Amino acid sequence: MPGTNLTREEAQQRARLLTVDSYEIDLDLSGAQEGGTYRSETVVRFASAEANAETFIDLVAPAVHDVVLNGKSLDVAAVFRDSRIALKHLREGDNELKVVADCSYTNTGEGLHRFVDPVDEQAYLYTQFEVPDARRVFASFEQPDLKATFRFTVKAPAGWTVISNSPTPEPQDDVWRFEPTPRISTYVTALIVGPYHAVHSSYEKDGQSVPLGIYCRPSLAEYLDADAIFDVTRQGFDWFQEKFDYAYPFAKYDQLFVPEFNAGAMENAGAVTIRDQYVFRSKVTDAAYEVRAETILHELAHMWFGDLVTMEWWNDLWLNESFATYTSIACQAYAPGSKWPHSWTTFANSMKTWAYRQDQLPSTHPIMAEIRDLDDVLVNFDGITYAKGASVLKQLVAYVGMDEFFQGVQAYFKAHAFGNTRLSDLLSALEETSGRDLKTWSKAWLETAGINVLRPEIATDDSGVITSFAVRQEAPALPAGAKGEPTLRPHRIAIGLYDLDDAGKLVRRERVELDVDGGLTEVPALVGQARPAVVLLNDDDLSYAKVRLDEESLRTVTEHLGDFTESLPRALCWASAWDMTRDGELAARDYLSLVLSGIGKESDIGVVQSLHRQVKLAVDLYAAPAWRETGLTRWTDATLAHLRAAEPGSDHQLAWARAFAATARTPQQLDLLQALLDGTETIEGLAVDTELRWAFVERLAATGVFDEDDIAGEYERDKTAAGERHAATARAARPTPEAKAEAWASVVESDKLPNAVQEAVISGFVQTDQRELLAPYAEKYFAAVKDVWESRSHEMAQQVAIGLYPSLLVSQETLDATDEWLSSAEPNAALRRLVSESRSGVERALKAQAADAAATTD
Numbered sequence: 001m002p003g004t005n006l007t008r009e010e011a012q013q014r015a016r017l018l019t020v021d022s023y024e025i026d027l028d029l030s031g032a033q034e035g036g037t038y039r040s041e042t043v044v045r046f047a048s049a050e051a052n053a054e055t056f057i058d059l060v061a062p063a064v065h066d067v068v069l070n071g072k073s074l075d076v077a078a079v080f081r082d083s084r085i086a087l088k089h090l091r092e093g094d095n096e097l098k099v100v101a102d103c104s105y106t107n108t109g110e111g112l113h114r115f116v117d118p119v120d121e122q123a124y125l126y127t128q129f130e131v132p133d134a135r136r137v138f139a140s141f142e143q144p145d146l147k148a149t150f151r152f153t154v155k156a157p158a159g160w161t162v163i164s165n166s167p168t169p170e171p172q173d174d175v176w177r178f179e180p181t182p183r184i185s186t187y188v189t190a191l192i193v194g195p196y197h198a199v200h201s202s203y204e205k206d207g208q209s210v211p212l213g214i215y216c217r218p219s220l221a222e223y224l225d226a227d228a229i230f231d232v233t234r235q236g237f238d239w240f241q242e243k244f245d246y247a248y249p250f251a252k253y254d255q256l257f258v259p260e261f262n263a264g265a266m267e268n269a270g271a272v273t274i275r276d277q278y279v280f281r282s283k284v285t286d287a288a289y290e291v292r293a294e295t296i297l298h299e300l301a302h303m304w305f306g307d308l309v310t311m312e313w314w315n316d317l318w319l320n321e322s323f324a325t326y327t328s329i330a331c332q333a334y335a336p337g338s339k340w341p342h343s344w345t346t347f348a349n350s351m352k353t354w355a356y357r358q359d360q361l362p363s364t365h366p367i368m369a370e371i372r373d374l375d376d377v378l379v380n381f382d383g384i385t386y387a388k389g390a391s392v393l394k395q396l397v398a399y400v401g402m403d404e405f406f407q408g409v410q411a412y413f414k415a416h417a418f419g420n421t422r423l424s425d426l427l428s429a430l431e432e433t434s435g436r437d438l439k440t441w442s443k444a445w446l447e448t449a450g451i452n453v454l455r456p457e458i459a460t461d462d463s464g465v466i467t468s469f470a471v472r473q474e475a476p477a478l479p480a481g482a483k484g485e486p487t488l489r490p491h492r493i494a495i496g497l498y499d500l501d502d503a504g505k506l507v508r509r510e511r512v513e514l515d516v517d518g519g520l521t522e523v524p525a526l527v528g529q530a531r532p533a534v535v536l537l538n539d540d541d542l543s544y545a546k547v548r549l550d551e552e553s554l555r556t557v558t559e560h561l562g563d564f565t566e567s568l569p570r571a572l573c574w575a576s577a578w579d580m581t582r583d584g585e586l587a588a589r590d591y592l593s594l595v596l597s598g599i600g601k602e603s604d605i606g607v608v609q610s611l612h613r614q615v616k617l618a619v620d621l622y623a624a625p626a627w628r629e630t631g632l633t634r635w636t637d638a639t640l641a642h643l644r645a646a647e648p649g650s651d652h653q654l655a656w657a658r659a660f661a662a663t664a665r666t667p668q669q670l671d672l673l674q675a676l677l678d679g680t681e682t683i684e685g686l687a688v689d690t691e692l693r694w695a696f697v698e699r700l701a702a703t704g705v706f707d708e709d710d711i712a713g714e715y716e717r718d719k720t721a722a723g724e725r726h727a728a729t730a731r732a733a734r735p736t737p738e739a740k741a742e743a744w745a746s747v748v749e750s751d752k753l754p755n756a757v758q759e760a761v762i763s764g765f766v767q768t769d770q771r772e773l774l775a776p777y778a779e780k781y782f783a784a785v786k787d788v789w790e791s792r793s794h795e796m797a798q799q800v801a802i803g804l805y806p807s808l809l810v811s812q813e814t815l816d817a818t819d820e821w822l823s824s825a826e827p828n829a830a831l832r833r834l835v836s837e838s839r840s841g842v843e844r845a846l847k848a849q850a851a852d853a854a855a856t857t858d
Contacts, residue, residue: 562601648685
């Protein structure tokens with residue numbers, strides 16, 4: 001049951017009328033092992049600004065038994081419709097509402113998710129409420145600015161644990177009665193219930209003591225590296241409390257690794273839920289630990305920015321997420337003793353690449369988006385909200401100064417603790433501490449869409465001395481269908497001058513930091529200097545812009561990209577090359593050659609793994625179809641050569657093993673995968689552990705080498721939830737019409753699969769070397785997607801809408817079919833946006849293929 005869409009106007013009207021004091025929520029989860037429904041009883045106390053006023057409270061429930069307003073029982077049939085309970089004749093001042101209902105466990109990762117672990121056959125529950133899903137568990141005024149205190153009482157099966165926002169009490173007769181929370185928003189309340197395994201510790205500093213807990217399912221306990229997680233958490237406590245000058249605002253801090261989680265993690269106050277794939281069952285590279293640490297720090301930052309001080313409405317979602325992203329990366333980069341001081345390299349390489357892609361879609365929007373309703377916000381957890389926003393905050397820090405930035409943040413927390421704010425509240429605080437007028441800056445950066453391009457314009461004399469230097473700023477036209485106008489923006493950037501030393505390494509000779517504004521900015525400080533081998537605009541990645549190299553720099557970088565002594569300039573050049581490939585300015589075959597020439601010198605494992613993904617995507621989608629197999633052969637041969645040459649047991653060896661498994665194609669290569677699986681062949685240092693086995697199995701299934709019996713045998717070795725997902729992917733990947741029909745039916749024609757298994761099936765269904773098998777499903781997609789959207793929950797429908805769009809069928813026919821559907825199907829705005837974004841990917845691939853076909857290199 002999707003639930004009624006809430007508009008911003010309705011939320012504003014309700015906020016003007018109501019002040020919510022408290023919720024008392026009583027849940028009977030004693031039947032959770034069996035599933036079905038559970039009893040939910042809510043008592044909410046609130047004040048009305050007017051007598052005889054009318055409003056509504058939100059509730060998604062299959063049955064409502066009792067609604068009592070100010071002691072008077074209401075006719076349920078008359079007041080409850082879809083997901084709203086109408087409340088009329090309110091008293092001015094205090095009111096009390098009691099709602100008794102049956103609510104449903106879900107398998108979609110929304111509301112109260114229920115999962116049964118195949119290892120111990122025990123049920124595990126957790127809540128996920130962002131954006132509007134607290135209403136699936138208890139009656140609530142479901143909007144962020146109606147904060148209240150929450151007291152939970154939960155009856156659970158014997159032997160289970162219940163965790164919530166408040167410290168965990170001792171149960172009496174399997175009933176857990178929690179103390180009220182501070183004033184928080186509905187979407188950051190939480191319950192996690194089940195026979196979870198726990199590890200406890202504390203954060204101790206200067207007389208402060210915060211209890212810390214880490215939880216996971218018992219079947220994952222042997223893999224839980226709690227000490228490493230506690231170390232990152234304590235680093236975050238130290239750094240954030242110093243920078244924010246505000247003590248951690250809740251009574252304890254639990255981190256709960258939960259199954260089948262849709263996102264990376266969720267910032268429930270004092271009870272953060274995290275996807276349990278971050279409890280690593282097999283060897284992973286350091287990049288995976290870095291990403292997990294960033295996730296941990298991101299959610300911890302939210303305890304202040306998001307939970308303590310909360311956005312008034314979802315148009316400031318970007319600030320919530322961007323602030324947590326910026327500060328988590330900054331903590332990794334600057335906190336004493338951090339294991340990942342190169343985190344800005346990772347940010348430039350992954351987060352900003354996501355932002356640049358999002359910002360060139362027809363759905364691009366200002367960072368401060370216009371959020372009219374819940375449908376708008378549900379599709380706005382995107383690369384602009386997270387990555388572009390964080391990039392622009394980094395630019396803001398460079399613009400006002402880091403000390404001034406955090407001084408403003410400190411004042412902001414003190415002024416608005418446990419309240420709600422708008423962007424203007426933060427900007428006012430930053431203006432006060434920095435002395436900068438941020439209104440013009442805000443208008444240019446936050447209220448306009450699109451991306452700028454920065455190019456150097458350099459002239460030299462015969463001796464190679466720079467006679468003029470300027471930075472050209474361009475504002476390309478926005479994508480067709482996007483709203484707004486191209487905008488030139490003020491950029492605070494650094495320019496790096498790099499020379500080749502005697503060892504052939506690119507070393508920075510000089511760095512100049514300046515403000516770039518308007519179409520052309522002269523840089524007199526560089527006039528009179530010897531022309532360097534490479535001029536790198538936006539060195540240190542201070543601003544958010546696409547950067548192009550001048551011809552001489554491009555020639556040097558093409559030959560020496562792997563020779564930068566620092567990881568960040570390498571990442572910036574890799575990102576520029578990838579962007580040029582996506583734009584059709586660099587042929588896919590030339591991008592492949594560039595990567596093959598430089599990747600062997602790339603030390604940053606996160607960059608290496610990104611290059612693996614990007615090369616595969618470039619050859620699969622952006623290469624001319626006639627050359628594609630040649631490119632895939634070159635790439636696959638290279639992956640195997642690097643795998644055999646890599647240092648035994650190293651992260652690079654593991655990464656190359658996965659890259660090889662993703663693309664192995666010849667009989668000899670597939671025989672090697674099979675030999676590595678059964679142990680008849682080994683590569684020194686390479687442990688073919690559980691997750692790497694599944695990578696091999698999925699490729700062998702996709703190429704027709706493994707059949708159902710082989711997959712079933714592998715699942716018997718790993719009869720876990722992860723094994724179930726991998727087996728589902730492998731089955732859907734088989735190159736037969738029957739396998740595709742079975743996978744399609746399980747996802748599109750049925751809604752029985754849990755969220756994580758549905759995602760796994762879709763992942764297996766879409767195979768880049770099975771275009772002919774997938775071709776008939778384009779028509780089926782357009783026939784089914786609207787019905788799926790209207791009948792499923794948001795998360796489940798979005799997986800189908802994005803994952804099954806015929807993105808691999810790069811042709812004018814796919815564009816035409818999409819256009820015809822968009823004009824005739826009358827989808828709502830959210831679905832129209834997702835399909836339009838996917839269409840844009842096909843259109844971009846068509847242009848890139850044409851550019852690649854025109855290339856002269858082989």
